[in-house]
Structure formats: structure tokens, C-alpha cells
Amino acid sequence: MRATVLVRPKQGILDPQGQAVESSLRQLGFAVGEARVGRVVDLEVDAADPGKARAEVERMCEQLLTNPLIESYEIELGEEAG
């Protein structure tokens, strides 16, 4: 089963990459508010059941994919990778 994980810096955590994007976009003339940059991880998980797949991806997030102190994550199942 296909899984997409969105990893974002938590609110209140400094995001220098987002600040750089925001300031560059403004210099290019775009009217943007706050920009935040995170990661997207696309995975193929070896689990047929959505519940089991989600639990498995949650364990991956806790153990490797995210830093729970400073990042939050969101799991989407069954999506096609772009």
C-alpha cells in the first residue's frame, strides 16, 4: 500500500528554510504570508490493511522519519506518488 508522509516543523519552531523562501518570494514580487518548509516521504508499505499500514508508518515516523520534539507529521494512505 502506498503511503505519503508530510513532515512539518511544529508551530513556534524556527524554520530558517521557510524564512528564506518567504523572503525570496517577496523579492520576486509575490504577495505571500508566512512560508514553512517541510518534507514529503512517499513509501510503499507491505501491508494490505489500511489500519495496519497506518500503524506501521506511525512507527516509522517515531523511529526514523521525524523528530517528534520539533516536527509534526500527517499520514495519507493509498495516494499515488507524483
Added chain:
Amino acid sequence: MRATVLVRPKQGILDPQGQAVESSLRQLGFAVGEARVGRVVDLEVDAADPGKARAEVERMCEQLLTNPLIESYEIELGEEAG
């Protein structure tokens, strides 16, 4: 209007970060297929109309947020940032 941009390495393009994630997950005992790593950019766009907002974000992608040679992007409007 809130916009979320997903930027992914195109198919066929080498993704060393994805390969590292994949091999680390397997070493931790997870049964995963191919992993690919990209970026997620959350933005606040100064446009009330969804069509205009999308066109504006597309221009940002072409000019700054992505490298169209090696990356593809997907735009989602109106989502809350995590």
C-alpha cells in the same frame, strides 16, 4: 488563501535521500518498497479567488520553489498547515 505545494523528484531521477531512508527503514526491520523524499511548502497567498491563487503559486513553483528539470509539483489550496 492557504496553499500547500508538494515537490517531488521526477521518476527516473536519482534520489539519494530516498535511498538512505529506504535502507535505514529496512535495517530497522520495516518491510518497505521504494521510498522517495521531497519537500512540502506551506504558504499564505494574497488572493481570494482559488483560480488566481493557483496561477500565482504555479508561477512561484516555476520561478523559485522547484527545479522543473528534475522535480514535479502538486498544489493543494485551502488546506490548514499541520
